Amino acid sequence: MNETNTRRTEITIETRSVTIIRMRRGESNSAFCRNCRAEVPVFDPLAAALIFRAAQDQLAVLLQNGRIHSTAAAENGGGSGGDRAGDAHNAALCSRSLADFFGKEIRCVED
Numbered sequence: 252m253n254e255t256n257t258r259r260t261e262i263t264i265e266t267r268s269v270t271i272i273r274m275r276r277g278e279s280n281s282a283f284c285r286n287c288r289a290e291v292p293v294f295d296p297l298a299a300a301l302i303f304r305a306a307q308d309q310l311a312v313l314l315q316n317g318r319i320h321s322t323a324a325a326e327n328g329g330g331s332g333g334d335r336a337g338d339a340h341n342a343a344l345c346s347r348s349l350a351d352f353f354g355k356e357i358r359c360v361e362d
């Protein structure tokens with residue numbers, strides 16, 4: 252059984268796109284995300300929906316399921332309570348978890 256002597260070339264093409272989010276100076280918003288344990292840029296749900304082309308309802312579900320993070324609940328201090336999903340519509344959403352979930356790389360810059 253002779254293997255035919257063909258050479259196989261595999262080419263892997265990786266596409267990588269970075270979404271640059273430009274904010275007016277002083278309008279960029281960041282907060283401490285407890286899940287990421289880091290200071291992260293945050294978006295309100297409308298901005299997140301536009302940036303990640305998602306429906307706000309979808310974001311609310313993801314938030315509820317813990318797939319994306321909200322930093323808003325952290326402001327209420329030391330309670331042992333979880334994030335309340337009802338706050339989804341005025342939540343400050345962790346950009347890092349959004350970028351991870353949607354497989355998008357984002358970078359926030361100030362003008």
Ligand SMILES: [Zn+2]
Binds near residue numbers: 345
């Ligand atoms: Zn986070």
